[in-house]
Amino acid sequence: MDEDNDSACFNSSLMDMDYFSNLEDIDVTADGSPVLRFLICLVYSVVCAAGLVGNLLVLFFIRVKHERRKSRVNFFVLNLAVTDLQFVLTLPFWAVDTALDFSWPFGDAMCRIILSVTVMNMYASVFFLTAMSVTRYWSLASALKNRTGHHCCSAKLTCVIIWTLATVATAPTTIFSTVSNVTGEKLCLLRFPGGQYWLAVYHIQKILVGFVLPMSIVSISYLMLLRFVRNRSMKTSNPKRRSQVTKSITIVVLSFFLCWMPNQAITLWSVLVKLNVANWDSAYYIVHTYVFPLTVCLAHTNSCLNPIIYSLMRKEFRNKLKGLVHRG
Known part of the structure; x- marks a missing residue:
């Protein structure tokens, strides 16, 4: 009897492995429970509402209230708010997709x-976020040397480069994303000509270019910043103000790291499965089916709220927000 049960489990496992090996993208929740889907839809709805209000306020304060001035960091926050505002408009689509299993x-x-x-x-x-961290260090490091530079032009050029790099990095998604019919369901996923191998390469690119490399640059920038602050006496600047700005950027970066790390870790696990380095087993299925969607929610939440977190850490934004509320 035990041998029969073992055989049945083994056969079932083989069927599951064969099912997922035939999918171009195995990063699709295969058996999401109604409770999990409801939770995801709820998170998407809340993040969408908060992201719309928050990012519009950031755009209002920076653009309309002329808070952009010559600050490169403010210019980056403006662009960050624009891209996140575009993103929150996609959440209703993903919420409907989730609600429909x-x-x-x-x-x-x-x-x-x-x-x-x-x-x-x-x-x-x-x-x-990487540009903001590097800019913060460069601004402090150049303060003693009285380097004013053409900050606005440099910021604009940097933003053009960033948008170009983001577009190029997104090109595989634009080219290979499609609606595929899988077991009678229409799924929005990636279909690469090489199947699992190229999908693994795609995820490796996301992990390295979208997480590991930027976080390395950010970490180096902050280590250099801390060393600079300790070794240099910035008599011409306001230490309290400098501390507040540094703290706000640190919170943004740490929130990005903590929110994206679980998603990137599971993505790396899926890469190992695609390359047959790790086995597809029940543990992977459970984590990928029930934990991975929650990590996506966590990552999306951080992505939407970055400008809000950064702006609310700054006294001038908080004062203008209070003034706006009081006038209302």
Whole structure:
């Protein structure tokens, strides 16, 4: 009897492995429970509402209230708010997709557009966070040497480069995203000509370009910043102000790291499975089916709220927000 049960379990496992090996993208929740889907839809709805209000306020304060001035960091926050505002507009589509048990009802063109905007936001967000960290160090390091530079022009050029890099990095998503019929369900996913191998390469690119490399640059920038602050006496600047700005950027970067790390870790696990380095087993299935969607929610939440977190850490933004509320 035990041998029969073992044989049945083994056969079932083989069927599951064969099912997933035939999918171009195995990063699709295969058996999401109604409770999990409801939770994801709720998170998407809340993040969408908060992201719309928060990012519009950031755009209002920076653009309309002329808070951009010549600050490169403010210019990066402005662009960060723009890309995140675009992203929150995609969340209703993903919420509907989740509510329908991950069955895409909007057609192939919208699949390509929405998936591309989602991925581009991830790249653009981390690139702008990286630029903000490097800029903070460069601003402090150049203060003693009285280097004013052409900050606005430099910021604009940097933003053009960042948007270009994000577009190039998103190109595989735009080219290979499509609606595929899997076991009678229409799923919005990636279909690479080489199947699992190229999908693994695609995820490796996301991990390295969208997480590991930027976080390395950010970490080095902050280590250099801490060393600079300790070794130099910035008599011409306000130490309290400098501490507040540094703290705000640190919170943004740490929130990005903590929110994206679980998603990137599971993505790395899926890469190892695709390359047959790790086995597809029940542990992977459980984590990927029930934990991975929650890590996506966590990552999306951080991506939307970056400008809000950064802006609310700054006294001038808080004062203007209080003034706006009081006038209302």
